[in-house]
Amino acid sequence: MNNRLIVANAGNDTLTLVDLKNKYEIENIFLNNICRNRERVNIFSMNRPCIGPHHIIKGSNDSIIYTANSYDNSVFKIDINKKTVIDTVYVGSCPKHLELLNGCIFVTNTDSNSVSVIDEKEFILLENIPVGEKPHDIKINNSENLIYVANSSGYSLSLIYLDSNKIDEIRLKFNPFHIIINKDKVYILCPQSNGTMQSIIQILDIKDNILLTELKVEGVILDMVVIEDTDILYTTNAFDGFLYKINIEKKNILEKYYLGGMPNCMLYNGDDLLFISDALKNCVTVFDYKKGKIIKNISVGLEPNGLILV
Template sequence: MKRLIALFFTSILMLALVLTGCGKTSDNVNENTNKKTEAPAANQESQFLFTANEGGSISKISVKDQKVISTLKVDGAVHNVQVSPDGKVVAATVVPEMMHGHDDSMEMKGKAIFIDSNTDKVLKEVEVGNHPAHIVFTENGKYALVTNNEDNNVSIIDTKKYVIVQTIPTGKGPHGFRISKDSQYSYVANMGENSVSILNLESMKEEKKIEVGTTPVTTGITDDNKTLVVTLNQENALAIVDLATNKVDKVKVGNGPAQVYIQQDNQFAYVANQGTEDSPSHSLSKVDLKTKQVVATIETGKGSHGVVTSPDNKLSYVTNMFEDTVSIIDNAQNKVIKTIQVGNTPNGISITP
């Protein structure tokens, strides 16, 4: 199953890249005083983490107990996972199982699955495009968007009816993305052409593209919609883009960066450095978005890929693809405080609000 990782990206990038992969919610800002307020404390009794495991499962982790409490088996490789804004639904993208000796298996349609976050019951499965990568809900909960990596487009799913209502063309090889807090724009990293597509979710069209650098994997967007961050896998860098001017600054991070996540107060961006399966990286870069500098490099497990922070900004959680674990990181100490064993080849990760 781990070889699925290499096949996935070889087909879209046409280069020797072994990478799979690629989480930001909201920040509380008082617009009148321009002072940031601390995010409300989450109820850990009912708070969960979910990991998308390429080996064919979704792991559900109790935040309070810091352990896996259930595992949902899935037919296919689960590439990405995302919790809805109200915390009631978990959505995941699933790539069909590769069939040995059948080249046409690469053309099999993928699917998005929607799961009740409390009962683990599958609510609906929706067929999307070829090799779906990431799935993200709009903040208003109206839509779930899926990037179809081989089809060069995004499926827009109505979350009440669970049907595709629109398909928006993007650049080549769309992969990771984030949606603005006002639910109006989606920022899609196009791995195959070194750009980010900005999609207008009112007109349902690509509004423009921004050139950001080599092999962009995924994005993050600040709550004021002014600063875009993009992991550049082949440059070992995080691009920081001023959306008013399209000026791109690059910050060197670890080897083979995959996912990036902006914590709730918009102060830091956390970059998971994966490397490759043959030469895995094992670190998390903590980038100050004001100074545009790495302020801490945190040792994690092999193949750090997915990353998310807790609603109160106190903890970060990182999936380690090549050792099937999740690292729990204390953000004040900048160190791992616990490691949890999960399903095979954990990729994306998401947390209930």
């Protein structure tokens, strides 16, 4: 049972811990204060964050999480129960997203055009793999031991085959930002690009990477969630502050729910709730998609991005 939500706040170098079983009680952890062997920096006197946690994943050990720190060019290993940064690995420039597979942590480095590979047990950097221009998101196809990387300025996906160490590229008409792998399909979110006023969601067949369909949505779509065993997809629109419920098969918007602010990243709890970070209001919205209503707006740190349940 996941009893806590953890939010990465890039704007003030914090993690917000939300107790989902205790009236959404929150605790903010300043990363600079829990780092070992690190000189403490007063970010308020600097008027800017210096770590910039962007994305979080759970480790193999239930008490361990990892953060990709975009301003610090690092990955933190954190014992979330002890609230301590155990160790740090420096990677490429501007790390954004992480994934864990077969004892290795894979990290996209947006400004280095690479993916760093970290040994999880030893917590050391093993190698940097060159990919396309401005890699942002990264996702795992576990059945094929395959990694997908969204090159956000390269009009492409990089495919890293771990069994053969082969790297392929899928060319796209639009710049990809986020990826979802759901059963036999790959969903690719492409925000506004090429001078258009639309965001594009492309859906590929996972076996042969053939384009199956393409959804066009007005506005700046920043993230998406596919509801298991349905044709329903939810997206956040940062332009108008709405959450969209979309029928994938019919390619139409079924419902629009006004959230306000600048809804950004999304997390699905696998049951009835969506957690949606808001980079303008500095909150996380808890949305019951089955009832179609907001349950709670939780105040968190500045510029919330990554979300995980533990």
